[in-house]
Amino acid sequence: QVQFVESGGGLVQPGGSLTLTCAASGSISSIVTMAWYRQVPGKERESVARIVLWGAASYEDAVKGRFTIFRDNHDNMLYLSMNDLKPEDTAVYYCNEDPPNIWGQGTQVTVSS
Numbered sequence: 001q002v003q004f005v006e007s008g009g010g011l012v013q014p015g016g017s018l019t020l021t022c023a024a025s026g027s028i029s030s031i032v033t034m035a036w037y038r039q040v041p042g043k044e045r046e047s048v049a050r051i052v053l054w055g056a057a058s059y060e061d062a063v064k065g066r067f068t069i070f071r072d073n074h075d076n077m078l079y080l081s082m083n084d085l086k087p088e089d090t091a092v093y094y095c096n097e098d099p100p101n102i103w104g105q106g107t108q109v110t111v112s113s
Contacts, residue, residue, distance in 0.1 A: 001102055002026040004078075004095045009107030016085050020107060022078035022095030029053070029073040033098040036069060036080045038091035039106070049080060050098055062088070085111045 008020040020036065028034060032053050039045040049069040051057040057069050063082075070079040078095045092106040 002028065002031070002097070003102050004104045006093060006095055006104055006107040009093060009109045011110045011112065012085055013113050014086060014111055016111070017081070017083045018085065018109060020080040020082070020093055020095075020109070022080075022104075024076040024078070026076065027073075028071065028076045028078070031097050034069075034071055034078050035096060035098040035100075036067075036078070037094045037096060037100070038089075038109075039094070040091045045094065047098065051078075082109070085109075087111045 003025040005023045006020060008018060012018055033050055035047045035050040037045050037047050048060045048063050049067055051069045051071050059067060066084045068081040090109060090111050092108050094103055094106040
């Protein structure tokens with residue numbers, strides 16, 4: 001099974017930007033749907049962005065227009081570009097297949113002044 005390692009998180013002020021990176025341990029070219037998920041303490045993990053093999057993407061309403069998901073099937077990478085970040089975007093972000101398989105460690109994003 002392909003495993004994922006997320007990176008790129010950090011502390012950013014409201015209105016700022018971050019790009020998260022996800023490196024897969026194997027090929028993602030046969031994985032139809034990849035996704036970014038996030039989780040805050042005490043809440044269930046939720047999907048915020050999905051992208052299919054041919055590039056079509058969909059987003060949860062709270063991030064639509066601010067987040068953009070990209071996939072690189074050649075280099076087996078997944079990205080999440082996040083703009084106009086809000087305090088409510090604070091969470092641990094994970095990448096995975098959709099439906100999800102083995103979870104990685106995630107990367108913490110904190111939006112605070």
